[in-house]
Amino acid sequence: MEFFKSIGGFIMTPLYLAISAVLLGWHKLWGGIFGETTGIAWVLSIIGLTVVIRALLIPLFVKQIKSSRNMQLLQPKVKELRDKYGHDRERFAQEQMKLFKETKTNPFSSCLPLIIQMPVFLALFRLIDQAAKDPSVERGLMTVKLNEQFGDAVFLGAKISDSFTSTDLVGVRILAAVLVVCMTATTFLTQRQLMSKNMPADALTGPYAQQQKLLLYVLPLVFAVGGIAFPIGVLFYWTTSNLWTMGQQFYVIRNNPAPNTEAFRAKVERDKAKRARKGLPEPAPDAGSSPTALATEETKPVSRQQPKKQTRSQRKKGPARPGAPRTNPTTPNEQGETS
Template structure:
């Protein structure tokens, strides 16, 4: 059984070894020509370059993630209505909620997709570094024995790229590893917190979607903090750089294209209004308050009946038409025959 899973894992990871090593070697040729092929800074910058290439390739998925996240926020009032209507029947509630997701083109797990797609890359880089340090004669992807030795023995800030917090007794290595683990944890937490505090309307802060976001907010940093002490320094640089990219990318989107009804949207309205005020331009359309107080309609004046002469009233009273009110006798009128 173990051999079966190893075979499956090898079949999945082998193409990734070639793709990742190709990008890594491409960057290493650039930085190695500047700092030396065996220098730690050349390999660290190559890992950072690999991270940037991977994250740039994931931009289309990030766009889909943003759209799905925005749809989740917009349909929260409908989700709450379903919860009130089918709260007593969990199975029916789940069916109706999933139907609503399909109709609105929303994927509640879209926020996890970039992280999940990076995990095979993360694992492949981990194996390349680990193998280069333990047995450089084993070539994976395009990494030759020479490159493996340079990669596994490269030193940056007193620590080998292949060292982990648990694999060494050197305090310089442990301090660097802890700094990177802390940076990885803080950037993960800040990214999720930024999304929840600035780009989620009040209606979206409760319900299943909010629970999912809160789970990611607290669980992911803990997972990375606990697992980070077993990651090589090179892998920690990869993940920290990836988190910084995510944080900057999300900050740009929230600032320039926030979801309606969120604090970030209000802040953008204020910035646009201030910019228009400085330029002497009319205020943007979106700065008009959402609630407009309408004036109560004035009651129409009652139309007074036209004043009639005595002879006109006499004729009217004597017409005997259907529905015509009878004229009240006037003391000054002659008696009728």
């Protein structure tokens, strides 16, 4: 048991330092405006911490969107492989991994932002929880004085360290319940936004789509059940993180949608209306602009190659017979004709 505790401490200690440093940096700003002991200063500091964490995760978020988009577009090909190798699970797995490798798609990339956020979530949870239960224990840069301020800070009549299950006060429970509902709703809407706006119709069927639909309803339910035990400060963190994800995802889907989706058709209409307002002509079809254009380009018949020009004497001789010796097409008698 001590071995696992030492490993946990080895992992969490740097997180405590990093999170407390960012948190106190924001608290220095908001504390100077609203007062160091006020709840609003600490809540805004938690929101500032969320913004910093999510800004650092932008590259992973972009990778997540690309991976999720590729997984959606590959579903028809995955279905073909399943129909072809469904009787041989090992061969199907090999061909599927080969397809992912050729298209540079990592099916696990969509989970990276959530996985990386979980240690941050746990570290913040521990900072808030222990600041209320045992402020004498210093974690990261949180001193005993800061722990007492953090644990006792009151926002809208509730302590930041309070949770729905840790108090009997009606006002605190109402605030905690509202935040749990907000956290659950934003989790659901974020996933639904991706499925309804940026998934082709043929990607809404199959195992991957079923997995996404399962997460659409199960993940918010998990957060709703677990959320009643989260401190109010942690609920602010997770709700703010979900709102950031919604905004970031809306921007990506609006400006770079997957082909053959509702978002893609909406972007085509917006671009068309924008060109009409400016009086610009319609752009020429581009083979790489859409799957339809690409398919048209791939099926376009190859143009017939024109034969090379020949002299009158060469045409009289006709095509060379196989195995016949090659002769110089321009003989001294024909120089006058070819010159």
